[in-house]
Amino acid sequence: xxxxxxxxxxxxxxxxxxxxxxxxxxxxxxxxxxxxxxxxxxxxxxxxxxxxxxxxxxxxxxxxxxxxxxxxxxxxxxxxxxxxxxxxxxxxxxxxxxxxxxxxxxxxxxxxxxxxxxxxxxxxxxxxxxxxxxxxxxxxxxxxxxxxxxxxxxxxxxxxxxxxxxxxxxxxxxxxxxxxxxxxxxxxxxxxxxxxxxxxxxxxxxxxxxxxxxxxxxxxxxxxxxxxxxxxxxxxxxxxxxxxxxxxx
Numbered sequence: 001x002x003x004x005x006x007x008x009x010x011x012x013x014x015x016x017x018x019x020x021x022x023x024x025x026x027x028x029x030x031x032x033x034x035x036x037x038x039x040x041x042x043x044x045x046x047x048x049x050x051x052x053x054x055x056x057x058x059x060x061x062x063x064x065x066x067x068x069x070x071x072x073x074x075x076x077x078x079x080x081x082x083x084x085x086x087x088x089x090x091x092x093x094x095x096x097x098x099x100x101x102x103x104x105x106x107x108x109x110x111x112x113x114x115x116x117x118x119x120x121x122x123x124x125x126x127x128x129x130x131x132x133x134x135x136x137x138x139x140x141x142x143x144x145x146x147x148x149x150x151x152x153x154x155x156x157x158x159x160x161x162x163x164x165x166x167x168x169x170x171x172x173x174x175x176x177x178x179x180x181x182x183x184x185x186x187x188x189x190x191x192x193x194x195x196x197x198x199x200x201x202x203x204x205x206x207x208x209x210x211x212x213x214x215x216x217x218x219x220x221x222x223x224x225x226x227x228x229x230x231x232x233x234x235x236x237x238x239x240x241x242x243x244x245x246x247x248x249x
Contacts, residue, residue, distance in 0.1 A: 020206070023229050030226065033219035033246040035210065040242060041092045043225045047071055047240075048096060053228075058101035058129040059163060059195065059203070070237045072204055073100035074197065076133055078167060078243055080111040085244035090123060099126075101197070103133035103165045106152045114156040121157070130157065131197065132164040137177040146184065150191050164188070165197040204237035210246050219246050 031039065047053055052068040059072075073093065077083050086102070093100050102123060104113045113120070124130050132153050136145035146164075153161055166177065185200040195201055208224045228238075 020229075027222040027224055029214075029220050030223040031221045033210070033221075034248045035221055035246060037088060037092065037247050037249065039221070039225055040089070040247065041096070043228070043240065044073075044092065044096050044098055046226075047228060048098075055098050057099035057127060059197075060099075070204075071240060072238070073098050073240045074165075074242075075100055075102050076165065076167070076241065076243050077102065077104050078110065078133070079245045081245035082243055083111050083113075083116055085247060085249045087119070088249040089242065089244045089247065090128070093128075094126065099128055101129040101131060101163075103131045103197070104153075105133045105135065105167065106149045106156070107135050108152075109135075113153075117156060129162070131161045133167050134164055135167045135169075137166070137173055137180040138169070142176065142180045143183065143187075146180075147191060150193075160192045162194045163197055164193055202239075204239045206236065207239045207241055209239075209241040211241075211243055 044055065047055055053071055054068055055071045055073065058074060075082075075086065075089060077086060083104075090100070090102075092098075102120070104120070105111070106113055120130060132149055134146055134149055136142040136149055139145040150161070150164075166181065168177075181198050181200060184196065184198070188196050188201075195203075206229070208222075208228070210219070210221055210225075212220050212222060214220060
């Protein structure tokens with residue numbers, strides 16, 4: 001016999017899934033990169049003006065209004081241009097009191113994180129989460145490389161990162177990336193991490209980001225940066241993800 005609560009819970013989940021699929025089909029292309037930072041600022045202002053949505057400190061679950069939606073903000077620092085544009089992006093965050101996550105590469109291929117250590121530590125002191133943005137799966141021994149990245153992070157920044165994310169490279173070594181994600185889910189504590197911002201561990205259900213690709217490999221934004229999706233079920237968790245290299249400063 002099916003319990004009534006379980007029955008209605010399944011119906012509700014199916015309806016929400018239907019809403020999400022419908023929303024994904026109705027989104028419209030809004031702007032090609034580079035994007036004016038005004039779009040990002042207006043997105044945050046709009047979210048902060050809504051009573052049923054909370055922008056909270058990245059990875060922080062304290063002081064949450066359980067009746068409303070929860071929104072995290074994260075910045076992935078993929079390239080030299082990303083880290084060059086980071087101060088202008090974080091100036092908006094600081095002005096609007098948004099404590100975002102900043103995820104940095106420590107493979108030393110695109111930039112040297114140590115060259116920006118003082119700036120990054122100041123942001124950490126102001127409540128920003130600083131984490132590892134790993135590309136370890138591009139190496140054959142990816143767990144060993146993940147350890148090297150983590151140790152390099154600690155040596156340069158002077159602290160153990162609480163969390164990590166994984167830099168996506170489309171279909172390149174996708175099978176290996178998925179294998180790493182599966183394995184690290186069961187052993188991340190062994191590397192000193194509290195959690196990871198990866199699909200099996202992430203604390204949100206929907207991502208709004210700035211790195212969609214069209215058929216000509218051009219980056220673009222959907223209009224969800226202007227019209228944030230509102231599904232019928234409250235208490236959902238969202239991530240607003242940006243890469244500062246795609247934004248005008």
